[in-house]
Structure formats: structure tokens, C-alpha cells
Amino acid sequence: MKVFAIYGFSKSGKTESIERIIYELKRRGYKVGAIKKSYHHDVEYDKKGKDTYRMEQSGADIVGGLSRSRAALFYNYEVKPLDFIKLFNTDYLVIEGRLDIAVPKILSAASKSELEELNDSLVFAITGKISESMEEYKGIPVINALKKTEDLVDLIENKVFPLLPQINCEECGFDCAGMAERILKGEKDIRDCVILQRNRVKIMVGKKPMYLAPFLENMLINIVRGFLSPLKGYEDGQELHIRIEE
Template identity: 40%
Template sequence: MKAIAFVGYKKSGKTAAVEAVARILKERGYKVGIAKSMHADFDRPESDTGRFSRVADYVLVKASDTEALLFKSKDINAFFSTMPSVDFLLLEGFKSVKHVPKVICAKSEEEVKELNDGLAIAVSGVIASTGVEEIDGLPVINALTEPERLADLIEKRAFMLPNIDCRMCGYKCAEMARMIVKGEKTLNDCVVLSSKPKVTVKIDGQVLPMKDWVQELVEKTIKGMLSAMKGYRGGKKIEIIIREE
């Protein structure tokens, strides 16, 4: 899954940019997911959903025109893992995320400078309608009039690192992400993504990243338990499925 975050302050054009790019990617045959960061409380304490959320792990809400699943994820990785398998994940907001590249949506050059944390690959939003073509080496692309151009860039440069800071590559994921954006590294330099894991664990279809020593621990533990069972003869591939009832 490739990802890109559209970051910016209020009324900077984030939603319009996300919508325009998502439409183009869909037309190109990609499966697209969108995640939005909201500053308002969706389930206020005094609301019905707020009361339900305090006593349940998950809350399903069906309105007249849509459905929603409410839950509390322990971290951003757990939150993103709930997204079904897609080709591109477009994030609206999420300024604090450091393991994906970003498109800065801004109203002024000052905002671009404030928001650029080394992960930006382009500028869009309100400022793109002023005629400015480049800011600090970043191309300024109007998502409303040139959505194909912005989608082209995202097709080539979007990515998502595991965000587990395993340091097997020698860096934290945020550091590696900035180097990939600068062209100093590639995704192949991420050991977790480039190496073929010996042990793969999937939870609801999503791969759980594991360091080498964790894979070895899981492998030896499972093989050790199975070796004590009658009928176990070993094999090149072992599959274990655990279903929560």
C-alpha cells in the first residue's frame, strides 16, 4: 500500500485536493482509501455513541445515508491497519505522521515553510491558484485544474514505511522517510519491506511487521510445540489460522 498525507491548516484546500486526486486514481483503476483526521469529537461524552463507546470495544453506527465503525486504536499503526487492502491511502490531515510523504496545502508561502518537515513532495491548495510555480524547490500544483499532474507525482512518489523503528536499516522510520523523499534512499533500503520474511503473521488480512529475532522466536516456539504432537512430520510451509469467536 502506498500512502500520501495532505497536510495544511483550516480552509487551505486539503479536502478538494484529496477528492481530486482520489478521482483520478480511481479512473486509472486503482483501489483508493481515504483517512481523515478530525479535530472535533465524533462521539461526545453526552451523546449516545459516546456512552456506548465507554462500555464497548467497537460501536457500529448506521445513519440515514452512511455507516461508521467507532473504536479506539492504541496507535497510528493500529488505526491504519483497519483500512482494507488498497493501492493508495490518502490521508487528510495527520500532520504528526512522519513515515509517509506529504503534499502541503497552504494559503501562503509562510504556511508552506511552517509545515515542511522534510517530507513534502509538492505544494497545493489555495496558494496554487495564485500563479506561484515553485516554493523552496517544491512544485506548486493546482489540484483543481491539474489533478492529473498531481496524481502522476503521487503515483511515482507515494510510499508508507512500517513505522516500527526497528533500526535494522540504521535509521528510525522518520529519518528513512525524509531520505527517501530527498532521493538519498529508496524503499529497498527498508529491511522490513525489502526482505522476504521467514515468518508472516496476518491479522484480518494485514501483515504484522516483525523483527528477525521475533520471527525466529515465533518459528522455534511453534515448531517446538508441533514436534511433540503425533503425526507432525515437518514441512516447508506451516499455516496456522486462529479465529476469534
């Protein structure tokens, strides 16, 4: 799953930009998830007196609402951002706000002073009201998400990569943010994450593990995913388990 964040001060044009981006990603056929980071203590879910509200008030740890066309789960305790993200199962996940995870970011700003205050090394695009008066800032493209949605989504398709493990093991020589920064600059590739590369394929022959050289491992992954991808039920980026019995 590819994850990116859009952040900026309120009234910078952030929410309208997110709406357009989601709309365009959907138009291109992607399954899209979205998270709103709330800075308030509580997230409101059902109206007072309604069933799910009463279930939550009774002390249920997780409350679910299920109808024919929609479903929702509410956690009645703090969920860590990464654990929450892992609940999503979409091609793209858009996070509104800043979570403490190393993902590519779009900065929404209304003025140059906001850019200066909020810019960080994982920003690959700038949008918001500032895009009325600027086309580039310190080498970062400034794109109006309302007028040039397709250009911005082209850039998202080009830049955003699958979520790094976020464990900051530094086996690649950097922490995850350092690696994400280098992937955005084109100096590294997601395959340079040692953890993602390790044990991508596990083969057991009877009870004995069988190890493949990296190029054979990649070849096998490409063959299996290529074979399964046109089939109904297949989802890119998901772990696969195949068991062949004699």
C-alpha cells in the first residue's frame, strides 16, 4: 500500500486539495483510503442515544457498525498510528495531517511564510492557495490541486512508494525517514530497504527451508504476482500464502 500525507495550516486549501486528489485517484481505478488526523482528544462517532454510542458508553473496546453499503469500526482506546494504518487495505492511503511516520508528503500552504515554517525534507509537492502565485519552491513543484489535479496525481503516481517498515533499524545506513528522503530524490529505491528485501519469499520443502538468491526471489515474485494479478480477488501489495500439497 502506498501512503502519503497532506498537511498544512487550516484555511490553506488543504481539504479541497485532498478531495480532488482522492477523486482523481478513484477515477484512475485505485482503491483509496483516507485518514484524518485529529488534534482533539476525542473522535466523535455516533450521535448521543444511538446504538453504537450506547455500546461505546457501555464499555465495549471496539464498536462496529455494519450496513449493506458501509461499515465502520470504532476503537475505544488509543491506537498507534502505524497499527491504524495497517488496518487499511487500499492501493493508496491519504493521511490528512502529520503523523510521526516517514512517508512522502504534500504541503498545503497559503503563503510563503507558511512554506518556510512547515517545509520538511519529505515534501515532494506543494499545493494550496500559494499555488496561485508560485510554480516552484526550492526545487519542489507547486501545483494547484483544483486546477491541475491530473498533474498533481501524475506526480503522486510517480513519487509515492509503498510504506517502509518504520522500524528505524538503520540496516540500510539511514533511518526510515533518511531512506524515504533518498527514494524521493531518486538516489535509492524501495528495494534498498533491507527489511523489505529480507525473506520476501519463504519456501519450505517438507520441513526444510529453501533459500533463493535475490534475483531468483524477484523472478519468482514477478511470475507469481503476474499470474495472479488478472484474477478476481487478487490485491497488489498484499502478502500471499501458497501451499502446494503432494
